[in-house]
Structures are given as structure tokens and as C-alpha cells.
Amino acid sequence: DAKTTQPNSMESNEEEPVHLPCNHSTISGTDYIHWYRQLPSQGPEYVIHGLTSNVNNRMASLAIAEDRKSSTLILHRATLRDAAVYYCIHRTGANNLFFGTGTRLTVIP
């Protein structure tokens, strides 16, 4: 299974930026890095994905290290609605997503 390592939990103040780190040291050249989040009582929700270059979308930014062994999800201004468990996944040739334990983000008002 494609494994990633994330901190169990993080806290952020509302309106502050949040940097969620992820290590994926076993990633291979063709694996994509995906981030999903799961809000309470919901199914996981896609956030962003990338291969080598940094990526931006309306929800977040993804910064990928040059050696691709780590990445950081950046929420530019955390809101209370961003409180969720964030999963970093490196997507291999099979079509299943291997979810690790994720990072539980708490946003403090």
C-alpha cells in the first residue's frame, strides 16, 4: 500500500493560514499526490492534486518538494468550515485511494 505520514492533529486560528505537511517517501515517478478532507458526518471531499509543480485552486494550494517525498497543503485563510480531517494520498496505478490516518484540523475562533 502507498503510505503517507501526517501529524495526527493541528490547530489554527480563524483567518490565519494553515500549512498541513505530508511525507510520502515511497512515491514513484508517476504517482500523483492527492488531498481529500472529511467534514463531520460527510464522505471525503476532494481538495487538490498535483504531480511535480505547485498547484492552486479555489480551495487551497499544494506545494510539492523538489524530490517529491513531501508536500504541504496550504489553506490561505482558515475558516470554521475548514475544520475537518485532511488526508494526503499518493495515488498509484490501481484506482483505489489509500487513506492514512490523516490530520485532524481544529480551527479556533
Place this chain on the structure above:
Amino acid sequence: KAGVTQTPRYLIKTRGQQVTLSCSPISGHRSVSWYQQTPGQGLQFLFEYFSETQRNKGNFPGRFSGRQFSNSRSEMNVSTLELGDSALYLCASSLRSGQLNTEAFFGQGTRLTVV
């Protein structure tokens, strides 16, 4: 467009019974994957169906099975239910199978409780 629909949302079954869960993917999506989520094991992949064929299977016993219909709707079945099968069962839909640079869309899940 409509999202992924899972039915029922909640289910209570007795040990030994069998259960069938349903998932309707996003229109046009042909890949449907199933996941089990429990507090102890987290999110675990069950299987994936694409064009009515099982493409990929996780590490679950044969009591867990699934199928996909020609309209891409999918069902999963669990026979001889055990207490440990109590979980949130999630379905994810994707446009195609095996495309690493596309996202999966998840339903809200079916909460199964085995008593």
C-alpha cells in the same frame, strides 16, 4: 449535476443477516469504488467496479461482494453479518478507472449497525 447517492443512509441489521447497499454515481461516471470506514481501521478500500467488471479488490473476506449494472449503478452485499461489520460504507465515483490525475467524488455513506 447530482452528486453520488447512497441508499439507505442508515441501516440496523442482526448478526447473521445479509445486507445490500446501493450507490448511484454521478451521471457519466463509470467507475465506482467502495470503502469501509471504522474508528479503529479508518478508511479501507473494498473494491472497484468499472464497466460492470470488478477491476480491483481490497483485503476483505468473501462475505463482501459487489456488482455494477449497465447504468453504472453499483450495489455491495455483505452476507452473514458480524458485529465488526458495523461501519460507515462509502461509495466513490470517478469518470474512468486508473486515471491518476482525476478526482473521486464520494457519497455521504450508509451507516450500518450490526446488533
